[in-house]
Amino acid sequence: xxxxxxxxxxxxxxxxxxxxxxxxxxxxxxxxxxxxxxxxxxxxxxxxxxxxxxxxxxxxxxxxxxxxxxxxxxxxxxxxxxxxxxxxxxxxxxxxxxxxxxxxxxxxxxxxxxxxxxxxxxxxxxxxxxxxxxxxxxxxxxxxxxxxxxxxxxxxxxxxxxxxxxxxxxxxxxxxxxxxxxxxxxxxxxxxxxxxxxxxxxxxxxxxxxxxxxxxxxxxxxxxxxxxxxxxxxxxxxxxxxxxxxxxxxxxxxxxxxxxxxxxxxxxxxxxxxxxxxxxxxxxxxxxxxxxxxxxxxxxxxxxxxxxxxxxxx
Amino acid sequence: xxxxxxxxxxxxxxxxxxxxxxxxxxxxxxxxxxxxxxxxxxxxxxxxxxxxxxxxxxxxxxxxxxxxxxxxxxxxxxxxxxxxxxxxxxxxxxxxxxxxxxxxxxxxxxxxxxxxxxxxxxxxxxxxxxxxxxxxxxxxxxxxxxxxxxxxxxxxxxxxxxxxxxxxxxxxxxxxxxxxxxxxxxxxxxxxxxxxxxxxxxxxxxxxxxxxxxxxxxxxxxxxxxxxxxxxxxxxxxxxxxxxxxxxxxxxxxxxxxxxxxxxxxxxxxxxxxxxxxxxxxxxxxxxxxxxxxxxx
Numbered sequence: 001x002x003x004x005x006x007x008x009x010x011x012x013x014x015x016x017x018x019x020x021x022x023x024x025x026x027x028x029x030x031x032x033x034x035x036x037x038x039x040x041x042x043x044x045x046x047x048x049x050x051x052x053x054x055x056x057x058x059x060x061x062x063x064x065x066x067x068x069x070x071x072x073x074x075x076x077x078x079x080x081x082x083x084x085x086x087x088x089x090x091x092x093x094x095x096x097x098x099x100x101x102x103x104x105x106x107x108x109x110x111x112x113x114x115x116x117x118x119x120x121x122x123x124x125x126x127x128x129x130x131x132x133x134x135x136x137x138x139x140x141x142x143x144x145x146x147x148x149x150x151x152x153x154x155x156x157x158x159x160x161x162x163x164x165x166x167x168x169x170x171x172x173x174x175x176x177x178x179x180x181x182x183x184x185x186x187x188x189x190x191x192x193x194x195x196x197x198x199x200x201x202x203x204x205x206x207x208x209x210x211x212x213x214x215x216x217x218x219x220x221x222x223x224x225x226x227x228x229x230x231x232x233x234x235x236x237x238x239x240x241x242x243x244x245x246x247x248x249x250x251x252x253x254x255x256x257x258x259x260x261x262x263x264x265x266x267x268x269x270x271x272x273x274x275x276x277x278x279x280x281x282x283x284x285x286x287x288x289x290x291x292x293x294x295x296x297x298x299x300x301x302x303x304x305x306x307x308x309x310x311x312x313x314x
Numbered sequence: 315x316x317x318x319x320x321x322x323x324x325x326x327x328x329x330x331x332x333x334x335x336x337x338x339x340x341x342x343x344x345x346x347x348x349x350x351x352x353x354x355x356x357x358x359x360x361x362x363x364x365x366x367x368x369x370x371x372x373x374x375x376x377x378x379x380x381x382x383x384x385x386x387x388x389x390x391x392x393x394x395x396x397x398x399x400x401x402x403x404x405x406x407x408x409x410x411x412x413x414x415x416x417x418x419x420x421x422x423x424x425x426x427x428x429x430x431x432x433x434x435x436x437x438x439x440x441x442x443x444x445x446x447x448x449x450x451x452x453x454x455x456x457x458x459x460x461x462x463x464x465x466x467x468x469x470x471x472x473x474x475x476x477x478x479x480x481x482x483x484x485x486x487x488x489x490x491x492x493x494x495x496x497x498x499x500x501x502x503x504x505x506x507x508x509x510x511x512x513x514x515x516x517x518x519x520x521x522x523x524x525x526x527x528x529x530x531x532x533x534x535x536x537x538x539x540x541x542x543x544x545x546x547x548x549x550x551x552x553x554x555x556x557x558x559x560x561x562x563x564x565x566x567x568x569x570x571x572x573x574x575x576x577x578x579x580x581x582x583x584x585x586x587x588x589x590x591x592x593x594x595x596x597x598x599x600x601x602x603x604x605x606x607x608x609x610x611x
Contacts, residue, residue, distance in 0.1 A: 014611070048610065048611075051433070052433065053430065053433055053434075053609065053610035054609040054610060054611060055609060072438065073334060073436045073437065074334075074436070075436075076434070076435065076436040077334050077436040081434040082434070083430055083434060084427065084430055085427070085430075086427055086428070086429075086430035086431035086434070087426050087428045087430070087431065088428065088431050089347065089348070089351040089428055090351070090355075091350065091351040091354035092347065092351055096347065096350070097431075099347075100344070100347040101431075103335075103343050104334075104335070104340050104343055104344065104435050104436075104437050105334060105435060105436060106333045106334040106335050132354075145431070148431065149434075
């Protein structure tokens with residue numbers, strides 16, 4: 001069976017505030033989908049309804065075709081999840097916490113033992129396996145939580161900002177773990193507001209804001225959609241630069257599809273001609289001695305589309 | 315910048331999805347780990363210290379005033395001894411253990427975020443509720459048994475061998491367990507109604523240590539109706555197995571000149587047991603109802 005999650009008309013209201021507004025989203029197949037949106041967009045609310053932590057006012061959430069609201073036990077059986085930063089009973093050790101999690105899932109004791117070893121090694125917590133969780137730092141607890149969500153080798157993995165609370169090294173390790181999780185017959189649905197993280201590990205991306213889905217597409221389509229295969233480069237100068245100069249020195253270079261001003265000293269250049277055009281533009285500007293202080297590819301296509309879509313709603 | 319090679323899970327040892335246990339099986343499984351958490355926590359040490367302190371005070375009084383007529387009267391028979399010290403003390407132990415082990419049992423799942431770990435698993439909320447209830451009951455039972463052990467040690471010392479372990483104590487112990495169930499039911503109800511552990515513990519402590527007794531007194535003295543709907547009213551029956559004659563259900567005494575009539579109510583045996591059983595069932599169901607509807611926002 002192909003792993004899938006589906007939101008059908010999912011709506012959540014907190015008093016007069018609508019956190020999620022008739023969300024329809026179907027994700028299926030073995031892939032990693034990034035669920036993006038600014039703070040308060042409705043990401044965590046959606047994931048909490050997928051794990052039955054909160055209840056929708058309207059609509060339903062399905063995991064592998066089973067309604068979470070109607071049969072949470074069956075729906076969550078093939079699912080490993082990490083929502084917010086859960087706490088584990090402080091007197092338990094990671095081994096005991098995972099043993100409890102596995103036993104409640106119906107895993108055999110030998111399965112629990114072998115998987116506990118694997119997943120705790122994955123999150124670099126093997127040395128702490130018999131220490132009480134209550135003494136752990138936030139980052140260490142989050143590693144154990146990640147391990148618990150992977151214990152049953154689930155078909156569907158739902159992660160809510162999994163690198164929250166981790167230091168840069170820990171964040172890199174979690175990204176690496178998520179990348180390693182991508183395998184045949186596993187769907188990973190991961191919320192994040194770290195765009196580089198999503199670009200790094202995800203195949204597809206869904207953007208949500210004000211409780212509404214703005215788009216859901218593959219990362220490669222996102223890039224095509226925004227730039228039509230163009231590269232965006234941002235230029236910064238020591239002093240103000242005139243439109244005429246920009247037009248003469250930059251826009252006239254073959255392979256430059258457009259120049260737009262960011263402010264008096266900065267401009268953005270859309271380049272369709274590849275690296276050769278970039279080199280030509282840079283050489284011209286250097287030769288013209290215009291006081292160029294930086295020449296750098298601007299934000300990623302995803303970031304541009306993200307900002308573009310989010311700003312529409314503001 | 316260092317790059318880390320992607321880690322691939324070993325699919326050969328990765329298990330297939332097991333059969334998820336039934337609701338009750340999951341409740342028992344959860345209760346084992348919850349009890350382990352209780353027994354290792356400071357709250358358990360605190361509870362044992364409270365029982366030890368009660369036992370120490372009791373043992374000291376028995377020893378120090380052993381020559382006095384009052385204490386000699388209490389140690390003259392097992393019924394007098396256990397009727398006073400067991401029936402009087404165990405309700406305090408039960409109330410304290412209910413507060414300590416049950417007060418934040420459900421509220422803590424929300425406030426401490428432990429619920430996020432549990433509720434992401436394929437488990438019904440009923441399993442979590444029942445599992446935590448069983449664990450709180452078991453932890454409280456350890457405290458009650460500790461208190462009983464202190465009393466039995468004193469009983470073995472002060473009473474004759476034939477009187478040290480009376481059958482009435484067994485009956486009273488069973489009634490005390492029913493009272494513990496009823497009290498935990500009520501405590502879990504309040505715990506389910508709050509998402510804040512402190513509020514839950516405070517409400518439970520105030521109600522069971524002072525509130526219910528105060529309301530009970532006001533109702534019987536001023537309104538002059540039987541307070542059959544108050545759980546603490548039923549606790550009197552814990553002492554009944556030690557009594558040769560049960561107290562009158564209703565006693566009215568009048569002051570000088572026929573003024574100031576005072577009415578005292580005592581629950582009958584069946585009434586006391588029914589109040590406890592009713593409290594347990596109703597509050598446990600109501601508590602589960604609230605927990606099923608509470609959101610992890």
